[in-house]
Amino acid sequence: MLSAAMAAVMVAGCGSPAATKATTAATAAGTGNYDEPMTFDFYDVAANYQGTQAGWFAKVVKDKFNIELNMISPQVAGNGIYQTRCSTGNLGDIVLLERTDFTDCVKAGLIKDITDDIKNYPNLMTYQDQITVLNKALPENKDGKIYGIPCQMTNTSPTAYSQDVIKSSPLLRWDLYSELGCPDIKNTDDLLDVLEKMMKAHPTNKAGDPAYPLSLWSDWDGGDGMLGIANVTQLTTWYGEIIKGSNILKPDNTFIPVNSKDGAYYKMLHFLNDANRRGIVDPDSGTQDWNTACDKMKTGRVYLMWYNWQVGFWNTQDRLKDGTAFIYTPVKDQIYYADADTYYGSGRVFAVGSQVDGAKYKRIMDFLDWYASPEGLTYQHIGLKGFNYTVGSDGKYTYINDNALMDNVTVPDEFGGGGFNDGNNAINQWMLDAISTDPDTGEPYNKDYWSTYKAATMTQMKKDWAAKFGAAEPVDYMKKNNILLISPNVSVSLPSDPADISIIRNQCSDLFSDYSWRMIYAKDDAEFDSLWSEMCTQMDGMGFQELSKFDKEKYQIELDAKLAVKQ
Incomplete structure (x- = not known):
């Protein structure tokens, strides 16, 4: 992709x-x-x-x-x-x-x-x-x-959604979820209950290294044109909201400031704070980089993933067969925002x-x-013929060495060597x-x-998942239950920041990310909300309201184009 x-x-x-x-x-x-x-x-x-x-x-x-x-x-x-x-x-x-x-x-x-x-x-x-x-x-x-x-x-087309799994949704280890009896999960509090039980039953990976349901990193904070820490910005889409610069676009096509308590950023930041207070957030989260977090995903030290591509660091055909792979697990009060095919x-x-x-x-x-x-x-997208895939007599590809990325498998010298x-x-x-x-x-x-891959991975785990949730794939489940909001793909030119807005954005972005991390580690609700209020006051003093107004006008151009496609 x-x-x-x-x-x-x-x-x-x-x-x-x-x-x-x-x-x-x-x-x-x-x-x-x-x-x-x-x-x-x-x-x-x-x-x-x-x-x-x-x-x-x-x-x-x-x-x-x-x-x-x-x-x-x-x-x-x-x-x-x-x-x-x-x-x-x-x-x-x-x-x-x-x-x-x-x-x-x-x-x-x-x-x-x-x-x-x-x-x-x-x-x-x-x-x-x-x-x-x-x-x-x-x-x-x-x-x-x-x-x-x-x-x-x-x-494909600007309005199609062709993938089986959306970019961001709660993905759990099927074996650990099944071990708990595959309980229904009504909301994020129930999700934390499930994760807490997983960690209590499995505090380490097979090698004896500490494992946590959530492991965070800060490298990508402020990226993708979004104010906020990356490990929260993507989670807003679990409630049908998407961050556009310094604002949040709501499912009703209205904008609110990203630091509004009515927005999903506040909700999902609080979710991580609740998780940390339960002791299920990796204590290295505030200091580790992406590479360190990635290594933990590869070694079975993480029990919740939320990017669809993260599973590429763990899921293999063998793990799909033995049921230890990650898969989307519905949370009943969630409705998901997804951008259409690009x-x-x-x-x-x-x-x-x-x-x-x-x-x-x-x-x-x-x-x-x-x-x-x-x-x-x-x-x-695939890699090397003879190392990552083979070609059958019918011209179809079959995937091999599916642990090559996660285990940095040695490449034969004929292909260049190294991992x-x-x-x-x-x-x-x-x-x-x-x-x-x-x-x-x-x-x-x-x-x-690929037809060969789908055939090879139609395992008991996939069959059990389909039987429980009444759908062949995660996106099928979402569409069947009307919980997927697909936003059309458009191509528009948006204005860049004038010098004064650029200064405000950089200052507010740094402050917002800094306070967000502090709020993840807040000891209780009172400290969390005190930090939130303090943050909002400081952002206003930096000119945040002016930035929010600029971004609303900016992204309204994109929204109008998307609405025109829907009509």
Whole structure:
């Protein structure tokens, strides 16, 4: 994890003319003269790693394009690197930016106009519709020039929801839940009761290391355009609410400030505080980083997950068979917000730096076209043929070594050696979402939707889950019970912060995150609410009301576009 032409490909079987054409296009990129080695400086807001790409993916791009990728990550180096590099006039050879920053960089002349060249790249032009919509929305781009390519597009539709599991929902270990008799969970208090019982029965993992229902981290706080700590912002969607900057969009399509007690941020922050007071929050949560938290997920030291991709660090076919895998567990008072398939993109944008020219520019375009090809997408979403998957006589893929990521399984030297996770694609962002259909197989790139994988994982655990909840998959359950709010995917250009708003946002964001962590550790309700009130007073003194007003007007543009699609 798009044009009318691709819609036809979606239903084409392996070996059909459409599939053959897509496969041919996949091999078109990367056939130029690449005798001269090159290094691409890749400024990437999605990257969790800074430095030269290593391992198996480094070998893939070296063999195909004779390039090295030098990753420049603001998540690692700090946000100040953005302004520093912008001031030099050279953000990077390839850049991956949030939509608003991309718009600003186009205005500042930091992004290359690729209008005349992109038409020569068949894989990119497969998504001409989405690319055109993105660039037409740029302010003052009346000539329809092309500067950027959306990230994570799909070849489905702007209103479809194609996944079996939504981005954020309560995911529990089925064996530990079953051990308690699979009790109905009415609300978050019941959920905490269940988690507390799990921890009491299983205070450690099999290796004897302490295990906790919740393990938190702070690296991503203030990210994704949301005020607040990341481990709370995503939980607001459990009650149909989504944070938009400094506000919360409610299910009735009204905005309230993110620091309103009537919002789900307050509710879910209190949920974590209640959990901590019960002793079921990992005491390292306030100081550990993502990598440490991730290691605990991989080693069975966490009993609640809330991102759908987190289960990739634990769930394997063997664990689905023995019932120790994570799966969505309904909480009766919850109604879930979910963004539709990202047909027009996820909000981030690939682009070429304005200083790039000549042979390097051509090779970058070759690389980006390959990155959008079925071959490139297979490396991005699946990995290596013969190590991560095999191909049957019918052309269907079968997943193997499904613990490669979580256990950092050693990759054979022929593929580049090292650990699989160590050599994983550091770009950490895809041209096309994994739910999209691979024209070479007729199935999604996401292995969870392969016919072979579904057959292999129709285990007793899945059967027991379906029998209890009366649905084949989590999203089926949500749709059947009318508890899924799907927000259409749209492509709009939103205004960037003026200097005064930017200062207010940064100050309020830091304060809001700091107080949020303090409230998780509050000793009782009185201290929690005292800290909340103190925080709100300080935020108002920083100009929060002005920020909230600005964001309401800003995101009303997006909301109006979404409502227009629904009509």
